[in-house]
Amino acid sequence: MISGNKAGEVTGEAINNASSVIAREIVENSGIMNEYMLYVENHGNISEMAKKELLNKIVSEYMMHSEYTYDTADPGYDQVINLIYENANYAEKKEQPTEKETKPKKKKAVAASANVIVPTPKITGRLYNAQNIGSFKDVMDRFYIVTEATSLYSGDIPIKSALNENFKIKGNNTKPQILIYHTHSQEEFADSSDDVSTTIIGVGDRLAKILKSQFGYNVIHDTTKYDIVNGKLDRSEAYDQARVGVKKILEKNPSISLVLDIHRDGINENTRLVTEVNGKKTAQIMFFNGMSRFKNSGNIDYLYNPYLYENLALVLQMKVNAEAYYPGFTRRNYVNAYKYNLDLCRQCMLIEVGAQTNTYEEAQNAAEPLAMLINLTMGKNKQGASK
Incomplete structure (x- = not known):
């Protein structure tokens, strides 16, 4: 048996060791460092106490959503924060070049390397381009489902032009760049609970986190319940309500250059949309286009969309990149009549x-390749068809 002061010494040593392990795991396997550094960089002269409080908040939030369990009331928790804070302070100082330091890029890369959530994919499928993708009919047959209600013509999406159209997430992360929202916020999965993190909103949270932590984008995630009217589910007005809310956000944040409406599909109960990405069971995704056109009566004038071509071209590029880097991850692009x-x-x-019919874990896993596809198609170092 160990008693007295000796017991205290051993206990203290155990706490120190556990704190070091937990701190190292958090720094190496999460986006905490990047999130912290971005905040500090964007908020000027923030006090040391405020920095520590910020780090405490970020770490606590990470722990709450981690697959592991950490007790923030444990005596070692303060030591975890201190260790991470020392790491953050060290990284921050390393990013401030002295007169003799003229190559800070290498140091920044060291700090950023701990934030890899999604590994960079290799080309495992077919890389289509303007030369080998084929005719408009070939593309429709291979990549699209067009409902009987509408029509899609070659003039709507000239294939070569669409593949070469330039899309880019503009600005830097000092201002919002991406908006994620949910017209149908109440969409759930096979095992969703009362916790919103197990619904489509949880998928939006996951996507936002990856886009922020790994790729450094400034993201707004709007979790407004646009499909709730007078306390009840009402999807008949959801698009109108979402339009009002999203327009307000865009007016307030004109720096936003990418808007994502994230849904969950409704299918036959016997169908499972599952593939495997990076060893994880992953829900398949589908890009959705609206033509503002009825097949029989023509264009719907009151639903005019000046960006119809851009909408079509962007998701074609996303689909083509998905075929190259994540074959089997995306379903056919779906085209319907409205806007x-x-x-x-x-x-x-x-x-x-x-x-x-998917589990929420499968759906959240899908946010990982989706975030990577967004960055490959619209980020600084574009790949594939959109290069």
Whole structure:
């Protein structure tokens, strides 16, 4: 047996060791460092106490959503924060070049390397381009479902032009760049609970986190319940309500250049939209276009969309990149008659992540390759068809 002061010494040593392990795991396997550094960089002369409080908040939030369990009341928790804070302070100082330091890029890369959530994919499928993708008919047959209600013509999306169209997430992360919202906020999965993190909103949270932590984008995640009217589910007005809310956000944040409406599809109960990405069971996704056109009566004038071509071109590029880097991850692009608020900006996408037969874990896993595809198609170092 160990007693007295000796017991205290051993206990203290155990706490120190555990704190070091936990701190190292958090720094190496999460986006905490990047999130912290971005905040500090964007908020000027923030006090040391405020920095520590911020780090405490970020770490606590990470712990709450981690697959592991940490007790923030444990005596070692303060030591965890201190260790991470020392790491953050060290990284921050390393990013401030002295007169003798003229190559800070290497140091920044060291700090950023701990924030890899999604590994960079290799080309495992077919990389289509303007030369090998084929005719308009070939593309429709291979990549699209067009409902009987509408029509899609070659003049709507000249394939070569669409593949070469330039899409880019503009600005830097000092101001909002990406907006994620949910017209149908109440969409759930097979094992969803009362916790919103197990619904489509949880998928939006996951997508926002990756886009922020790994790729450094400034993201707003709007969790407004646009499909709730007078306390009840009412999807008949959801698009109108979402339009009002999203327009307000865009007016307040004109720096936003990408708008994502994240949904969950509804399918036959016997169908499972599951593939495997990076060893994880992952819900398949689908890009959704609205033509503002009825097949028989023509264009719907009151639903005019000045960005129809851009909408079509962007999701074609996303689909083509998915075929190259994540074959089997995306379903066929779906085209229907209405507008679906895709006219709110030049770079708008409506994306169906899985369906009601998927688990929420499968749906959240889908946020990982989706975030990577967004960055590959619209980020600084574009790849594939959009290069």
